[in-house]
Every structure is written in C-alpha cells, then in structure tokens.
Amino acid sequence: MEKFVLKYFNLIRTIIAILIGFAVSVLILVIVSTSSIESIKYLFLGPFMSVSRIGNIVELATPIIFCGIAIAIPFQASQFNVGAEGTFFISAAFGTAFALIIQKLNLPGFIYIVLVLTFATLFGGFWGFIPGYLKARFKANMVVLTLMLNYAAYFLSIYLINYHFRDKSAGFLTSYRLPENIFLKQFVPNTRIHIGFLIAIASVFIAYYFLYHTTLGYEIRMVGFNFHFAKYSGIDVFKVIVLSSVIGGLFAGLGGMAEVMGIHRRFLWQSLPGYGWDGVVVAIIGKNNPILIMFASLFLAYLRIGGRVLNLLSDVPFEMVGVIESIIILLITAEAFLENVKYRITVKEAEKEVFKNGSLS
C-alpha cells in the first residue's frame, strides 16, 4: 500500500488538491449563493450535463493545449518567453489574410488547408524567432521582449485585418469569411469540436517526443537546467535559445490558425483572447510536460465551462467564479503540498529496509 502511494504520489497529490479545492469552492458557494445546492451542481456537474457542454470543454481546451506547448518549450530551456499570446493572435491574422489571398487559386480543399496551416505555423515560428534571436544576440530580457512583442502582434494584426481584409458587410469589425472548403470539420454532432482538437492531441505527442527523445530536446532541457553546463559540454546555447522560441512559436501559430479555421471561420477578435496566458497556467501546472499540459488544459477548460454555467444559471457573481478557479489552481501548483506526508512514508519504508527486525542490519 505504502509503496503504491509513493509510486503514484504526484497523481494522488493532484487529486487531493483538486478535492480540497472543490471543498473550498463548495464552502464559498454555500456562503454566497441563496440556492447553494443548485449552484454546486452547476459548477461541478454543469459542464457534463449536455453533449454540447462537454463539447465546450474540448473546444476551449484546444487553443489552450497549443499555447501550453508553445510556452512549455522555451520554458524548458529556462527562457521565459510569454509570447504565445501574441504569436497565436498574429499567426491567425496573417494566416487568415494568406488564406483569403490564395483563395482565388481554387486549390483542392485538403491542399488548401495544409498550405494555410503550414503558413500560419511558419509565421508563428518567425514571430518566435524575433525574441529568440534578440535574447541570444543582445541578451535582452525575454519577459519584457515578449510582452512588448505581444502588443506589436496585437496592433499589427488589427491593422492588417481592419484596414485590408475587413468585411464591410458584416455588422462588426471582422475579416472576410473564409471559404467553406478551408473549414476544419466539426465532427461531433451538437458540438463545435473540430479537427483542430485532433491536431492539438497529435501536437502533444510530437512535443513530448521532441523534448524527451530527440537530441535537440535534450539540448533544450540541459540549457534550461544549467546553461553553464550546457556550454561547457559543447552545446550551442545560442542555437538552443533561438530554436526553443522558434519551435514554441510554431505550435502557437498552428493553434491560432486552427482556431480560426475550426471555430470562427473568420478573424473576428478585436482584443487578445487570453489563450497565451492560459497556456502559461497549464504549462506551470503541467510542469512543462506536454502530456500533463494536455490534461491540465482539459481541466482548466472544465473549470471555465463550469464557471460559465454557474454564471449563467445562478445568482453567484462572476467574480466568485474566478476566485474558485484560482484557489483550485493554487492548490495544484503548491509544490510543497502534502510533501511531508510523502516524506513520512518514505522514511518508514527506508527504515524498515535498513533496520530490519529493529536491529542494525
């Protein structure tokens, strides 16, 4: 039993953290809500109460997964690149523009889709290259750089869409609608779950393989662990800093365009949607491990949808929903949480080994 606990300790800890988070949320709901039983049900079960809501979870998780990976890769190299937000956005904008421009070629659907997704992915890579190169070359501060670039990405995208690709017939600021044959198919009835989700899952495994099973992934991680050591060992630190940002950018770019092609079918954002920041959250919860990030994204999306349902159907103020969400995330990310329980079990096990039958072995 104790050996079992040790082996799956991290999983068990997360589950307990979630349960405690839920318990605290219940407490809050009991205090703030007049019909607390109902509210509790909305928050926790709401997301599963209909196919379309389950669909909402998956839809919301999709861009978060992409951004989580985009953040995790530079984070693994200890490059605090928080540019996923802007990269996601600008790649979607330029990808949309590109799709509209080459629309005239009347390419067959599949080729068209691949071409546009590739373009947006590469654009994301290019956008990731900028801070990567500036950091490597001029030792600029990564956080500041990418924050600034997020602004640049935002204004550039809005300019591009509003001035050059704006659909004047629409009643609001948006780009022209994309042609039908470039839509990513929504393949689950009554939901908007689209092919982009499958691409996200594939990306998770690709990123995982990349980080832990390739030489470049190894180099990225070693630079992240100790950059002096990497240099001393002969790893090209310059290359790693640049490439970790580029590769992160690829995933953000792909995610941005997939979102446009799968859900909105046009570029209609007028403000940054915030997926990049969710990406930071899930990257931290998932310890920069793509597979854990996938679960973290689904979980975050579940919380968000629960909050949406709660907000919609109960008297609980929207702000409270945010509070509950952050409490749960806080508990999960608290490294030290339950650490001493693990320690106590370890000690007992180890002592059993060393001092068999109560005497010195």
Place this chain on the structure above:
Amino acid sequence: MDAQISVRDIVKVYPNGVVANKKVSLDIQEKTIHAIVGENGAGKTTLTKILFGLELPQEGEIFVKGKKVHFRSPIDAIKMGIGMVHQHFMLAENLTVFENLILGIEPTKFKIFLDKKTAKEKILKYIEKYKIDIPLEKKIKELPIGVKQRVEIFKALLRDVDILILDEPTAVLTPQEAEVLFESLRELKNQGETIIFISHKLKEIKAIADVITIMRDGRVISTNSNEELTQHDIARLMVGREVSFERVEEPKEIGKVVLTVKNLTYTNSERIKVLKNINFEVREGEIVGIAGVEGNGQTELVELITGLKTPTEGEIRLFDENISGKSVREIRTRGLVHIPEDRMKNGVAEKAKLKENLISDRYYKPPFSNKGALNYNYIDSEANRLVKDFNIITQSIENPVSSLSGGNIQKVIVTRELSSNPKVIIASQPARGIDVGSEELVHNFIKEARDKKCAVLLVSADLDEILKLSTRVLVIYNGEIVKSFNEVSTLRAEDLGPYMLGVKRGD
C-alpha cells in the same frame, strides 16, 4: 567530562529513501579540533547539516553544551553559537563579497540603516587578524573558486561563533593557504572554540586534528585520538583496504607535441591582463602539472584552451591546428576533454538525471542517438556501466545528480570525461573532494590515459596531486609561468611554494 556536542542515535532519511545516517552517535569535546573522515557518501555532510539545522533528523538526540536542542533551521544553530562552512558554497552570486559577508548580521544605525562603516571596520580588523585576502568589492560570480572558498570561511569566522563546522574547506586551497587557515583554527581552539573539520586530505587531518572519527556507510566506525592513527591506518579504516600515496611511475615513452600554447595573452572584461604571454607544450604520454595559488590565471588558461573563452592575443594549437576561437564542440570532437574546477557550475546539471549528465558530451553521436532521436536503451546501459566501473554511489541512474554526495558528483564528471577515450585531458583538480580510495582510482585512470599516449594538462592547487602525477611542472604566478621543473621525482612541495607566492622567479 562534558561534551560540547553530543549526538545520540541520529537517523537521517532523505526524501528519496537514502538512509544517510544510521544511528550515529558521537561526542565532541570542548576546545578540540575534531576531524570527521570517511568515504564519499559516508554521511559526513549530512551529519554536519543536521548539527547546523539544515536537515532534520528522523530520530536521535542532539545536545549542545549540555542542553538538548531541536534545530529547525540554521538560525537556531547560529543562536547556539554554531557556524558552518559548506562543502558547496552558499553565497549570493550576484552580490559583492562585502554584501555577502554582512548578510544576516548587518550592523544597523538606529536599527534601520545599514551601518556600512562599522561593518567595514570590523571586516578589516578580521582580515588583519586572520590574514585572509579577499576582494571586498567584487561580485561573487566573478571570483575563482579558491577565493570563493576564502570568502565562505571568512564569513563563518566573522560570526564570532564558538563551535565551527568546516566541510572540506581546503579542497581548493593551496597548502600555503591551508596552513594560514590551520593557524587560524589553532588560534581559535586556544581561544576556547570547538572545531569540526571534514577533509579527504589525510595529511591535513594528521596535521591539525586532535580527535579523528571515521565514518563508513552512514555509521561511525571509530573515534580515536590523532596519535593513535597513522595516515595509512586512516585510509585503511576508511576504505577497507591499503591505499597507495606513492608517486606514479615515469612514463615509458613521450611522443610528439599535441597541445601548444604560444604567446597567449588574455585581458578580461575589466581590462585586467590576467594572462601574460604564456608559452608551453604538452606532449603525448606526459602529464604537465600547473601549480599555482588559485586566482593567478589558471581558471582563464583552462577556459581558453577548452574554448569557453577566446584569447586576446596568441595561439592555442591542438594537433597542429589553431583552435583559438573554435567552439567547445569543435574542440571536444578533436579529442579534448575537460574536468572543470567548479563542478557545480560547469560540471553537472544538478536537477537533471544522472544518466543525462553522463552523456552531455556524446548524446549526439551514434549509438547514443540516431538521426536526432535519443536511443535510451543504449544510453541506459552505458550509464549503468559507467556507474559501476567508476564506483559512483547512487540508487539509480534516474535520480537527479543533486541527490549524490559531493565526491560522487565529482566522480560523475571524471567518469564522463575520461570514458570517451580522450587524446587530451585538461583537468582542474580532478580528485577534488574525492575520498582517498576513489582518488587512487581517478589518478590511475589519468595515468592509464597517459600511458595510452594521451596528453594531460593537470591544473591543481593540491601540490600532492601535482607531485604525484606530473611528468613536468610549471608554476604560474600572476598570469605568468614563472618557473618550470623538468625533474619532478625529487621535487618537494616546499620547492614550489616560493614560486607560487611570487617570492622567487625562475629563468
């Protein structure tokens, strides 16, 4: 007689399940210098960390000055008058030496303002008293490792403690520096202090300790007074077999020149000329020792040769090819390996797995990887083989390096560097912090490499190591090679001293 410190049945289990202290009991008498020796991983650092409140034991009792104590943090220990010099430095890299020294004991004016003047006066007084030379205004990260060590020791002395714990304080000091330290320690003892001293240098132990405790595998196996043991006895008790301290035999055959350093000059970022017109050669099958007090340019010399820095002037030739300005990778692929002086900074990625640390110089070569994909089957089997061959004590190759003892971390580095069939070895104190048994192993590996026609440049502040291994010895002082000795077998440490200190110059 009442002991100053008594520990009873201390058991320490680390979170990964390693039992580092298995019911350790020990009495340390007042006004003595009490040495603790033992193999790498025997649990010495763990025991001292417990005494300093850095680690909590699971079982056992500690009495300090007759009072039972429960240290929850170093603050509790400091309150009881205990100070510690750590094996791996605990200095704030980005602060200056001065700032580090007053960290935590800042004298204040009106309890708010930092009273720099009083602090400085006190520090200068102590510098005078202990004759420890440290640059107060420099940042820690700019200092060579030997100077960092001096700062760490000085910091402990400044705290006016009456029990001082020193965990391998001399590992990077020259004998002269160590002698100064020992003088201070004896002086402190006479003033009534109790000193706990850990070292792998048995000579030092013999020279300074009153009482010697030997630990093995988490247990105390004996405590004797110094007079009862010879150096050989200690070695035997520690590792369970005879250990040789003899000089290695002379090389049979010395071949062609492999490494040439020509008119090498290096000016650092502060425009200080730290290396001035250095010239020497290293040939196949010989070990050239570079002796010098830490901070006289050897750090930079090694960094230049290994590609971590680029020379200001001059040339470094490896196999008749100028390698200055080439990348570390390019230099390494030519068969040069490097055992760095600062193991925690350069030598390992602490938080990475042991196996990942063992492949950092070869992961990109087949069969470690094929077309960019790592081959874990091969990596694991190689890592396991190396751990076994070089006797690295660990539970698993999956564990992070940070869970190894200091000496075992050093073994990880030595293992990696020497296991790639090098043609040139640049070694900065390769046996630093390694126990006598493993030291013999490391020295044998280097000697075997030499006999396989490897060219070795050995940079060390440890003169015993230099005199044991070197075919020739160069002395570096203030960025210059001030003397070279071609005949080492009759050379004594005393002969090198004056040159290392700049008192004498050769031709």
